[in-house]
Amino acid sequence: MKKYIVCFIIIIILLLILMNTKRGKTVTTHIKGTISNVIKKADYICEQGDSISTRVLAPTGYKRKAYPKGSFQEYLRNYRLKKHGAPIINYDDTKYFAQHWHDAILEVPVPANGLQQCADALMRIRAEYLWDADRKDEIGFNFTSGHYCSWKKYAEGFRPKIQGNKVTFHKTALPNDSKANFYKYLNLIYTYAGTLSLHTELPKVEIKDLTIGDMLVKPGSPGHIEIIVDEIVNNEGGKLFLLAQGNTPAQNVCLLKNFENTSISPWYQFEENVAVYTPSYYFEKGIFLRFK
Structure with missing residues (x-):
């Protein structure tokens, strides 16, 4: 007893x-x-949060860096999330085999055509931001061939004629600036652009200058690319970042855990000339790009 x-x-x-x-x-x-x-292990996830900024808490001593209202940085930081625990779903409605990689799922629809892979998902997010900000004339991306394809010309009815690496544009369709036609344009971009074209087209960013919206890239066919979706800083100027990715096969965009430093996960810290390990990819060097 x-x-x-x-x-x-x-x-x-x-x-x-x-x-x-x-x-x-x-x-x-x-x-x-x-x-x-x-x-008790540090836990920076607030399950009730419905956006990146409300789902992920900052470690003690850090605070979120302020950005102007309407900026791409604020757009990403406040991106809506699915409910906590939502799985990664592929374009064909199957579950992705690795469900332990992520801490959140972004509300980015996945087309059933399977085209919206890693770089494509980030180009979609950028294009939708410009659309929502009424900056539609700025929407455009280079094909891997180097030829620029703008939404403005596509909406006017111009379509590419592609013969190997030679691309010419011809007016073959009626003008149509609808949202439905905008997503047809993005499908074209997904087909002819990717990590390699983004790496060639966009300016490189030094690690000390990183901000929300910058992208970690390994160019290639295939390569991989991930995007910074939040940033915090401490009194000494130390910065931590959150990373999100689309993937192949086409699937939900997810917020990545940090398996290399679980004490701050899902936050990441980057250093010059130091490899970056994320759950799905190993970047031999931190090469970062920024949308223009």
Whole structure:
């Protein structure tokens, strides 16, 4: 009987300790001369948050860097998320095999045609931002061939004629600036642009100058690309970032965990000439791009 009473008392004590443990800190308690340490791993995920900025908390000593209202940085930081625990779904409605890589799913629809892969998803996010900001004339991307394809000309009815690396544009369709036609334009971009064209077209950014919206890239066919969707800074100027990615096969855009430094996950810290490991890809060097 005494044995059960002792066990019951120990369980009650442990529950009280856990209830009073602060996030990411060690609580030491003394019970009749015995020292017991209870360590709870830092957790920066707020399950009730419905956007990037409300889902992911900042570690102690850090705060979110302010950006102007209407900026691409604020657009990404406040991007809407699916409910906590939502799985990664492929374009064909199957579940992706790796469901342990992510902490959130962005509300980016995935076309059933399978075209919207890693770079494509980021180009879609950028194009939709420009559309929503009424900056439609700025929407345009280079094909891998180097030829620029703008939404403005596409909406006017111009279509590319592609013969190998030679591309010419001809007016072969009626003018149509509808949202439905805009997504047809994006399907064309997905077909002829990618990580390689973005790497060739866009300016490179040094790590010390990184901001929300910059993209970590390994150019190639295939290559891979991920985008910074939030940024925090401490009093010493140290910065941490969140990364999101689309993937191949075409699937949900997800917010990535940090398996290399779980103490700050899903936040990442980047250093010059240091490899970057993310759950789905190894970047030998941190090469970053910025949309114009």
